[in-house]
Amino acid sequence: MSYNYNNNNNNYDNSAYQQQQGQGYAAPPPQQQYGGYYDNNQYQPPQHQPPPPQSYQYQQQQPETYYPPPPPPADGSGYSAGDFKGAKQYNRTPKFRDLWAALLFIAHLALYIVMAALFIRSLPSSAFKNSGNLNFTKDFYSWPTMIMWLIVLLTSIVFSVIYLGVLQMFAGQMLVISFWFSVVAMIGTGIYYLAAKIWFAGGIMLIFGIFYALMWFSWRRRIPFSKLVLETVCHITRKFPSIIVVSLLFLILQAGYSAMWSLSLAGSYKYMAKYQSCSTLTDRNGRQYQSCSNVKQILAWVYMVFSFYWTSSVILNVLHTSISGTFATFYFFEGAPGGYPTKHVMLSSLKRALTNSFGSICFGSLIVAIIQTVRAVLNSLRNQGGDNFGAEILICCIDCILGCIEGLVEFFNKYAYVEIAIYGKPFMQAGKDTWTLIKDRGVDVLINDCMIGNVLQMGAFLCAAVVALVAWLYITITKPEYNNSGSYTVPIIIAAFVIAMSMFMVLLKCIDSGAATTFVCLAEDPEVMARNNPRLFALVRETYPQVVRGVHARDYY
Structure with a gap:
């Protein structure tokens, strides 16, 4: 089944799904391997399967078909396919x-x-x-x-x-520089306070600066993930330069x-x-003074x-x-x-x-x-x-x-x-x-x-x-x-x-x-990332496997 979008009338061509559901919403995604959303707006418990091996390569399992996001909520509130112009349809009548x-x-x-x-x-x-x-x-x-x-x-x-x-060109390097910049800023502020004989504040800033520097050994594992997210965000801003134009406006x-x-x-x-308004008052020593207020x-x-x-x-x-x-x-x-x-x-x-x-x-x-x-x-x-x-x-x-x-x-x-x-x-x-x-x-x-x-x-x-x-x-x-x-x-x-x-x-x-x-x-919908950003999806799946296993026994809608 294919899902085509017509830019002229802003409606999905999902007649086969409409015949089954009687609604104009996009079809829900297929059953996911690690659990997720299913048809008729019902959530099914995740299949308890072991997580993928650490050597998982997404390129070998890349899906061949695009699947729309989960179905709309049952209360019928939100945007329609024609008015939302986004990923998910939340209602046929925008409010x-x-x-x-x-x-x-x-x-x-x-x-x-x-x-x-x-x-x-x-x-x-x-x-x-x-x-x-x-x-x-x-x-x-x-x-x-x-x-x-x-x-x-x-x-x-x-x-x-x-x-x-600069951030667009040197995403990874800026992450490392920003970390050590924070360390230098805290230690430098502590030294300044000590030089100004503000002993307590200076000591606190020095201690925090040293501890922050020691955290590098545990925080450096975050850099590959943060770098990939930053590169992804920068790529999208380059793809849509109107984002920068509107930000400037x-x-x-x-x-x-x-x-x-x-x-x-x-x-x-x-x-x-x-x-x-001012009034003349007398203090306890008998001296008069003016008190003014402007509520x-x-x-x-x-x-x-x-x-x-x-x-x-x-x-x-x-x-x-x-x-x-x-x-x-x-x-x-x-x-x-x-x-x-x-x-x-x-x-x-x-x-x-x-x-x-x-x-x-x-x-x-x-x-x-x-x-x-x-x-x-x-x-x-x-x-x-x-x-x-x-x-x-x-x-x-x-x-x-x-x-x-x-x-x-x-x-x-x-x-x-x-x-x-x-x-x-x-x-x-x-x-x-x-x-x-x-x-x-x-x-x-x-x-x-x-x-x-x-x-x-x-x-x-x-x-x-x-x-x-x-x-x-x-x-x-x-x-x-x-x-x-x-x-x-x-x-x-x-x-x-x-x-x-x-x-x-x-x-x-x-x-x-x-x-x-x-x-x-x-x-x-983590499966969508598997299509449009396989590198980030593979990294998330290897590092944070719980994110892509499905929602645990909860229906949000």
Whole structure:
């Protein structure tokens, strides 16, 4: 039986299967040797057979026929063959998932735009005029400062593109370099702390650096697998250059939004000053003093911080979901007789992320934004807490707990968005199904053993360091009048460092998203990898045989 795809009407030619099932879905895969999905949406226990020998060669057993992925769920929710344009069909009628979250995000963004327009209009007009002299300016928000931030943005983009190119050419070498770079960074930081007589922090960093170096003997076995995954991801990004183009567009979008947000924050000081109220109080010594407060300004700042976190997270996660949809399409359709179901794979995936799945993306981003906003408020309270040591310890403990929760949620969300990109599920269901699938397949071991994150972290740090140096050189050479005392130097360097690191991660999202999608797709249907990437499949089968033996006594749907 053959399965051909017609690009004109976006429907599979699976009439024989439709006659048996009465549905328009693609046929399920055949019975697998090590257990898996079967017909009629029923899961059969895996056949208890011994694992393949270590000398297994996939090339001798390569399947001759393309088999579509497992059947759709019984609840009849999700995308259809014509609307999904991806690997699996989850329903014949696409639906807008978590619509309430999308509407709430749009309403919140509209309110922020109104606030930003009012705040930016309150800035002095001289701030946007070019005086022709870079150092003659008394205001931080001025034309020379905008030129500096433009240089910061351009440097970040250029460095990120260069690093991505180097990563494409020297994948394996970058894995080794990134490991030892982390070792040198930790030991160097420890030596610096000791030289600054910060004994405790210096000792801790040195101990961690030494132990990390000793872990090389156990971690080096991960390099062949990580290298092959990285090479696979880089190959797909070269095959679909639109991934890089869309990433650059989202990078520009994030940079423009950040610039508007910073200008609105600066304008809020002047605009909200009219709401300040002051009262005269008397201390215990009988001396009078003025106490001023501006509750509306504080609320406006909290809302702006929340809006920044939520909007930035939505921008990044829309890009992540779009890239994941592209990688999933490659995974399931590469080498299939009918080819790809759409001519513009990345654009189709982006369309789904901005329409049917947009609410689910907003929902997941909202959870992270709330946690980040609470942490920002706690840090502000801690900085203004004065000498209240007990309160500072309590705030520090709460912030630490929230930081751990934030890390878990972000890890959880990354793989949930992959399931959303493949199926179009609601956010909560996607997260639950993905996590259960990964755990039962044993793919969590692959995720832990993959060292791609080290390469990205090293690149982000190097990019941030280079851009921070450029910002320091600019402000040192131009010597603006507002920085005569040097009070702006450190904040500018820190801001440039953070901006460059965030921009690097946006552009290199194609690598991180590609690896995450590969792992989820492998958990969904490992046999497909045997067709489109036999080298990686053979390595996974030899090193992690539990991943390709089938799901153990569980039906996810």
